[in-house]
Amino acid sequence: MGQNLTQKILQAHLLSGALEPGQEIGIRIDQTLTQDATGTMAYLQFEAMGLDRVRNELAVSYVDHNTVQVGFENADDHRYLEAIAAKYGIVFSKPGNGICHQLHLERFAVPGKTLLGSDSHTPTCGGIGMLAVGAGGLDVAVAMGGGPFYLSAPKVVNIRLKGRLKPWVSAKDVILKILQVFTTKGNVGGVFEYSGPGVKTLTVPDRATVTNMGAECGVTASVFPSDEITRTFMEAQGRGAHWQELAADPDAVYERTEEINLAALEPLAAAPHSPGNIETISSLEGIKVNQVLIGSCTNSSYRDLKTVAKILEGRRIHPDVSLGISPGSRQVLRMLAADRTLSVLLDAGARLLENTCGWCIGNSLSPETNAVSLRTSNRNFEGRSGTASARVYLVSPETAAVAALFGRITDPRVHEELKYPKVKMPATFDIDDSMFLQPPADPASVQIPRGPNIGAPPKNDPLPDSLAGRAAIKVGDKVTTDHIMPAGPRLKYRSNVETYATFVFENVDASFAQRAAANRDQGIHNVIVAGESYGQGSSREHAALCPMYLGVKAVLAKSIERIHLANLINFGIVPLLFEKPADYDRIEKNDALAIDGIRRRVSEGQATVTLRNETRQADIPLKLALSERERHILLAGGLLNHTKQTQSA
Numbered sequence: 001m002g003q004n005l006t007q008k009i010l011q012a013h014l015l016s017g018a019l020e021p022g023q024e025i026g027i028r029i030d031q032t033l034t035q036d037a038t039g040t041m042a043y044l045q046f047e048a049m050g051l052d053r054v055r056n057e058l059a060v061s062y063v064d065h066n067t068v069q070v071g072f073e074n075a076d077d078h079r080y081l082e083a084i085a086a087k088y089g090i091v092f093s094k095p096g097n098g099i100c101h102q103l104h105l106e107r108f109a110v111p112g113k114t115l116l117g118s119d120s121h122t123p124t125c126g127g128i129g130m131l132a133v134g135a136g137g138l139d140v141a142v143a144m145g146g147g148p149f150y151l152s153a154p155k156v157v158n159i160r161l162k163g164r165l166k167p168w169v170s171a172k173d174v175i176l177k178i179l180q181v182f183t184t185k186g187n188v189g190g191v192f193e194y195s196g197p198g199v200k201t202l203t204v205p206d207r208a209t210v211t212n213m214g215a216e217c218g219v220t221a222s223v224f225p226s227d228e229i230t231r232t233f234m235e236a237q238g239r240g241a242h243w244q245e246l247a248a249d250p251d252a253v254y255e256r257t258e259e260i261n262l263a264a265l266e267p268l269a270a271a272p273h274s275p276g277n278i279e280t281i282s283s284l285e286g287i288k289v290n291q292v293l294i295g296s297c298t299n300s301s302y303r304d305l306k307t308v309a310k311i312l313e314g315r316r317i318h319p320d321v322s323l324g325i326s327p328g329s330r331q332v333l334r335m336l337a338a339d340r341t342l343s344v345l346l347d348a349g350a351r352l353l354e355n356t357c358g359w360c361i362g363n364s365l366s367p368e369t370n371a372v373s374l375r376t377s378n379r380n381f382e383g384r385s386g387t388a389s390a391r392v393y394l395v396s397p398e399t400a401a402v403a404a405l406f407g408r409i410t411d412p413r414v415h416e417e418l419k420y421p422k423v424k425m426p427a428t429f430d431i432d433d434s435m436f437l438q439p440p441a442d443p444a445s446v447q448i449p450r451g452p453n454i455g456a457p458p459k460n461d462p463l464p465d466s467l468a469g470r471a472a473i474k475v476g477d478k479v480t481t482d483h484i485m486p487a488g489p490r491l492k493y494r495s496n497v498e499t500y501a502t503f504v505f506e507n508v509d510a511s512f513a514q515r516a517a518a519n520r521d522q523g524i525h526n527v528i529v530a531g532e533s534y535g536q537g538s539s540r541e542h543a544a545l546c547p548m549y550l551g552v553k554a555v556l557a558k559s560i561e562r563i564h565l566a567n568l569i570n571f572g573i574v575p576l577l578f579e580k581p582a583d584y585d586r587i588e589k590n591d592a593l594a595i596d597g598i599r600r601r602v603s604e605g606q607a608t609v610t611l612r613n614e615t616r617q618a619d620i621p622l623k624l625a626l627s628e629r630e631r632h633i634l635l636a637g638g639l640l641n642h643t644k645q646t647q648s649a
């Protein structure tokens with residue numbers, strides 16, 4: 001029986017377990033990436049592991065999220081990250097170099113290798129034929145130390161592309177269509193693998209747009225074959241020597257196959273407030289637009305921004321629109337400057353923003369009250385833009401540019417006066433790696449500066465014998481890690497858990513952190529009660545680490561997303577799933593909850609436990625689906641404790 005591409009890469013990296021969907025496997029990680037917002041904590045944890053050097057093939061530390069630098073905190077983090085990179089053998093990408101996923105695709109991604117990154121959009125590099133996975137910072141720290149990364153052997157879904165995209169329809173519309181078909185729920189444990197004759201009609205940056213937003217479907221990774229198009233891209237990046245051809249066997253077997261006819265697609269949008277809320281642009285015709293932002297790790301390549309410039313060339317944007325453009329990398333920015341594309345954008349009335357994440361994470365460019373904001377990024381969760389009342393639509397660069405011209409959402413295809421620009425991929429990219437700092441061969445003299453905002457990672461106690469606590473909060477479906485642990489202006493506290501923890505669920509229930517801390521101080525265990533797809537979105541482990549600090553011991557949910565589930569376990573919080581989803585209705589906020597002998601039950605590997613709701617005199621069965629490794633981590637009170645125990649044993 002033939003293998004699919006995902007199986008081939010996994011097989012070549014398999015350290016433990018069998019490739020049977022749902023089984024826990026351990027794989028070798030070739031490359032790692034971190035970014036500053038998750039990286040500082042990841043490296044603090046790496047330091048706590050006591051190793052003297054990273055042990056994987058390539059580790060890169062990017063600074064791209066917190067470059068606004070209001071106050072000293074971000075700059076202190078950057079200095080810390082730079083020194084850590086030098087000390088432990090990590091390549092350091094300086095602030096101003098670009099967004100981690102765009103840069104990694106340009107300069108480091110290699111077909112057939114594995115990449116683990118402390119950012120949920122790490123699967124972007126699947127566009128070049130890598131198996132690229134997002135994870136919490138602690139898992140990435142372990143991989144940097146040469147340890148295996150554990151995941152469920154995936155169910156591989158074949159997305160067969162046929163046909164060719166029509167004018168005004170681009171890669172963003174492909175992934176928005178896939179989000180419509182697969183939605184943002186129910187895909188945990190899957191990998192999307194692309195195949196079919198349509199693949200060769202997409203450039204590597206197009207493919208990367210598609211793999212980037214697979215994260216919004218909740219799959220572990222998305223992967224394209226590596227073909228001649230990949231080779232041409234890598235050669236144009238001066239990296240042709242690292243190319244290899246990769247494809248599924250002709251008789252490969254998949255869990256499911258879904259066919260997408262590229263020629264039948266039309267411009268689409270993800271409407272407020274979920275990337276899965278897909279509408280056609282024609283059905284949104286006429287909605288007045290206040291802000292248009294083009295960039296982010298989804299759509300900020302040279303091809304994307306050149307296309308936008310060609311649409312805007314010789315025209316002025318609508319007077320009521322604020323148009324912001326942030327290139328994905330310094331390479332993109334320098335190329336736009338060199339061929340005067342930048343002037344075209346500026347002449348049209350665009351605001352040029354730094355080539356970083358910036359507005360995408362809500363740390364700048366928040367729109368006005370009740371604004372409609374069109375963005376080429378990947379997440380439009382309520383409030384993520386920094387303006388609670390804003391309505392954010394996710395669209396392609398083409399649709400965004402045309403909306404900026406007309407001041408409203410409009411189907412580009414109906415405007416005969418606009419010619420669809422065909423942008424060719426450059427024969428060579430402008431290569432200047434001077435903002436990547438290579439670590440010195442002899443790091444003995446490197447001192448690690450720690451600003452006053454950088455605190456040690458908090459410690460946790462082993463799992464208690466019994467759970468005796470309270471439902472500290474009850475939330476609904478699709479609660480994202482942005483809801484749990486807001487970013488934007490709070491981002492600067494990522495390396496200071498004590499302060500950052502005061503903002504847990506800030507925009508959902510402002511008094512949560514205070515209540516939870518008071519419970520913790522009285523020895524009452526906090527429990528979070530949630531609906532479906534709890535922990536969607538980002539990989540930020542702070543969404544588990546800060547609740548741990550506030551004394552959260554368990555999460556009861558209808559379902560939990562992959563990265564967040566791993567993060568909960570890594571920080572000693574027991575994930576429990578309702579056996580009967582309707583039992584969610586039998587718990588209310590502040591109910592007294594107990595699980596007798598939880599420690600023993602976890603230790604014995606019991607698959608079901610009974611929760612006693614003492615307030616409502618109800619017994620509720622819960623599933624405890626854990627591997628043996630996960631059980632040991634929970635018993636120890638988290639992965640750091642567990643690692644220390646096994647090291648000293």
Ligand code: MIC
Nearest residue numbers: 037038119120121538539540
């Ligand atoms: C995001 O897009 O939400 C982020 C910010 O890149 C996060 C990482 C973080 O919270 O630092 C992610 O996607 O993992």
Ligand code: SF4
Nearest residue numbers: 121296297357360361
């Ligand atoms: Fe940065 Fe936005 Fe991409 Fe996250 S989604 S890595 S914040 S550009």
